[in-house]
Amino acid sequence: MTDLPAATPSAPEADHRLVADALTAADAAAHAAGCHVWPISALADLEAACRLFEGIWKPAGENALATTELLRAMDKAGSYVAAAFDGGAGDELVGACIGFFGPPPDGTLHSHIAGVSARMRGRSVGFALKTHQRGWALQRGATQVSWTFDPLVRRNAYFNIGKLAARPAQYLPNFYGPMNDGINGADDTDRLLVAWQLAEPEAAAACHGRHRITDAEAERDGGAAVALGATADGRPLALPVSGPRSLVAVPEDIESLRRGDPRSAAAWRAAVREVLGGLLADGWQVTGFDRAGWYLLEDKDAQ
Incomplete structure (x- = not known):
């Protein structure tokens, strides 16, 4: 259960x-x-x-x-x-x-x-x-x-x-x-x-159509740290977690990656599992998602 x-x-x-x-x-x-x-x-x-x-x-x-x-x-x-x-x-x-x-x-x-x-x-x-x-x-x-x-x-x-x-x-x-x-x-x-x-x-x-809006850029400007980002060539890049709010990126089109670059798709899967899965296991909560590809998480112990 x-x-x-x-x-x-x-x-x-x-x-x-x-x-x-x-x-x-x-x-x-x-x-x-x-x-x-x-x-x-x-x-x-x-x-x-x-x-x-x-x-x-x-x-x-x-x-x-x-x-x-x-x-x-x-x-x-x-x-x-x-x-x-x-x-x-x-x-x-x-x-x-x-x-x-x-x-x-x-x-x-x-x-x-x-x-x-x-x-x-x-x-x-x-x-x-x-x-x-x-x-x-x-x-x-x-x-x-x-x-x-x-x-x-x-x-x-x-x-x-x-x-x-x-x-x-x-x-x-x-x-x-x-x-x-x-x-x-x-x-x-x-x-x-x-x-x-x-x-x-x-x-x-x-x-009723009043949706939850998350702005990852504004969150970064406000001090949220990037826990998982991307390199210039589109590969996942994990970074140290700091502060009470973190951002976790996902690729633009994972379904296309699976067809065209399965190795990169597998790398993203592993990185998201480790970072997002790890934060959730540690008690962090997802409080939003920017449709540009970012999860916003907050450390509930820091609230």
């Missing part, structure tokens, strides 16, 4: 207001993205969701990310199985997200897979899916959603930390083992586990 921040339940009246506000935010996000988001249970929709996942990750061999039978069982058991449909294209399924509940005392939903078709990227369909998931989870008494993502992928780090205001809780080296798919290649599958505290004002603000 991984360590996550404890979820705090609210009073019934506050819960009602919180859920209503979350559903309003979800409706607004879907409208802005030009899509509809709702739970799915029909076999045709479940099959389409599986095809979407396969098309995004392109797993090697018979290593399916999800099967129709699995999604059918998850839905029947009360887990989260939802999809986004393009309102302007005959309600084509263009995004999907699945999650399951943790042990009953935790009040936690673990979001396992979320993906959006390539043609819909840039329209905030993923944001609409996550805001829907928040409202759905709050309706069922869950106050926290956790999930994992590759810490080297800039757009995912910004989406999860900056746009959704989720907080990294743990660094997980080679979490899934070899996947050998179109995204991870042969690289180790290191992941950051994040916890999204659904009832926190910061999460509510994020779902």
Whole structure:
């Protein structure tokens, strides 16, 4: 069992207001993205969701990310199985997200897979899916959603930390083992586990479009030290950690590096594992991500 921040339940009246506000935010996000988001249970929709996942990750061999039978069982058991449909294209399924509940005392939903078709990227369909998931989870008494993502992928780090205001809780080296798919290649599958505290004002603000902004340049000017930077030729460069705030860089496009320069990609993986993973293990907290490619961390013992 991984360590996550404890979820705090609210009073019934506050819960009602919180859920209503979350559903309003979800409706607004879907409208802005030009899509509809709702739970799915029909076999045709479940099959389409599986095809979407396969098309995004392109797993090697018979290593399916999800099967129709699995999604059918998850839905029947009360887990989260939802999809986004393009309102302007005959309600084509263009995004999907699945999650399951943790042990009953935790009040936690673990979001396992979320993906959006390539043609819909840039329209905030993923944001609409996550805001829907928040409202759905709050309706069922869950106050926290956790999930994992590759810490080297800039757009995912910004989406999860900056746009959704989720907080990294743990660094997980080679979490899934070899996947050998179109995204991870042969690289180790290191992941950051994040916890999204659904009832926190910061999460509510994020779902209404008020995102967490981090400016790495301003942080450096204010005294934050670079714990991991890059050399002139784009290689990772670890530096001594000093002061209560640190910045950790990630490469511009790790997926292209894996295809074109796997040795450099492996070097970045090792460096981020050592520096970012080491800081988290020592009790530092990620408090932001600059979409230019920088994690901002603070030493909680120095606060």
